[in-house]
Amino acid sequence: MELPVAVRSTASGAAARRNLVERVLGPAAPDERLRTDALFAVAMATSSVVVVQVVRDNGDPPGVLGWALLLAAHVVIVWRRRAPMRVMTTLMVILLTYHSLDANHTAPMAVSMAALFTVASRCRPRNTVLVGAGVMGIMLGLKFHEGMAQGAESLRISGWIVAFLLIGVYVRIHRQYVTSVVERAERAERTREEEARRRVAEERLRVARDLHDLLAHSITLVGVQTSVAAHVLTADPDRLDRAAVAKALDDVAETCRSARGELRATLQVLRSGTEDEARGPLPGLDGLPDLADAARKAGARVELTVAECEAPAAVGAAAYRIVQEALTNVVRHAGPGITVRVSVGTADAALCVRVVDDGTGGAPQEADHAPGFGLLGMRERARTVGGTLDAGPRPEGGFMVSAVLPLAPLSLGGLS
Incomplete structure (x- = not known):
């Protein structure tokens, strides 16, 4: 860049x-x-x-x-x-x-x-x-x-x-x-010059977060959906459920189309250099139901509660990306048949985002996988709008992600 x-x-x-x-x-x-x-x-x-x-x-x-x-x-x-x-x-x-x-x-x-x-x-x-x-x-x-x-x-x-x-x-x-x-x-x-270099560094970090959120989420869903299709094919070959296989493959195709569209928009930003024209509208709270549906297709039971609120575009985008990464981690790490509760509401002039699961997998164990940047990326997104994020295993089991995002953030730059 x-x-x-x-x-x-x-x-x-x-x-x-x-x-x-x-x-x-x-x-x-x-x-x-x-x-x-x-x-x-x-x-x-x-x-x-x-x-x-x-x-x-x-x-x-x-x-x-x-x-x-x-x-x-x-x-x-x-x-x-x-x-x-x-x-x-x-x-x-x-x-x-x-x-x-x-x-x-x-x-x-x-x-x-x-x-x-x-x-x-x-x-x-x-x-x-x-x-x-x-x-x-x-x-x-x-x-x-x-x-x-x-x-x-x-x-x-x-x-x-x-x-x-x-x-x-x-x-x-x-x-x-x-x-x-x-x-x-x-x-x-x-x-x-220093300011321009700082902006370039921030833009690189933003693009890295975008690509991580997009690819990690999409690849995780594709992996789960193809596993479902493979299981259906091998579980009972004599009684092959063609409808289940077709549905799993359709879900894979839909996930790939969505990922391709978001990836194209991100690449257009890099090529054009005019962020506002190329990126289009930022994802926001209205996109949370789509994230919940994608997680349900991957086998998770998702309970979504979103309170009516007017959040700035940058705050809504931060909340969207935090929920996206949290659901990706749940699908990837928490185990099968997981129940996830996603709640978004307001309190004390702030947007409160909470994602809780009751899985047996506990926290996303980076030691069991290649080193990742999911939790780090969520914390960075919260900080860019002046908010905070806490994440960790719950005493009763499962994992919790909790973010508090001010509705009047100190800085609105660098989000997608």
Whole structure:
């Protein structure tokens, strides 16, 4: 039994969301991130060389030490996403030394802003505030110490610092939002997958119960009826009761036709996947007389009492299947000439089902037969509608099955 299409698409949906995260947050693999950052550092270093050649009114051209410091800054920035705070601290030392040489002050602008953006987008807000305040404090202090003109120019640069910090904070918040959305979606998808698997397991269990109830009941009746026919044929061959033989064989044929019809309906459910259309109406309390007649044909004396009551379809179906399995066990295990009393009534907003026999066979002895699932199946059917079932031998002999099924069950799924 396959899982629903929605469940089979879980892997593709999760992969699509992971791709979304990678597009928004950057490459996921550490090696891929490092390679991307290295290419970015090369691009910024190239732009710094161009700036040195184009902008000549903002400091002297860098000397050997200046170019070495500028190169070191762009090498350090490669690890900005792995260790943003350490990279920022190292970069501040390098650039303070660089600016103290009065080299071109515009050249390291790109690498400085990239470092600030990374701190704001990847570190805690407290670290972002400390770094921003530290950078602006050092810059403003040095510039105003040189003069008011340089101080005024530094105020303009401060606007860029604040802008890149705010952009980084926005990216960090957006990253957290996207991550939380993806995690919630994946959790919801896992929940849907687990729910679908649970439904598949319940459907398999329901089909197993249906097949057990149908085949066990029908095969038991066929076995009893053929035994009757064989007994009639061998008991007194000279006085063969052809009418009794014909009746026994007709009963076998009728049982086979009924079993074939129910089996076809069950198989249609498996093939169509639309339970309501394929299964038709659930068996209910109105089908109990047919079960009693079938047991009578197998040689049991059945006394059936069904009180007038309005039971939900699922509760009626559970009662029908419980009585069916109980009568099957009686015919199979209780011995010949058995009397069975079946009573169905209501008490305390519940449907009470009771099947009692006075046979000498006692309880269905699973040890004397192949291990079966009859009593287990009856208890499961009772539980599916929120009910309980007790079964066991009676002190005075025979066997009793007693079920209490609420008329307002907690769960109506999984019954047939």
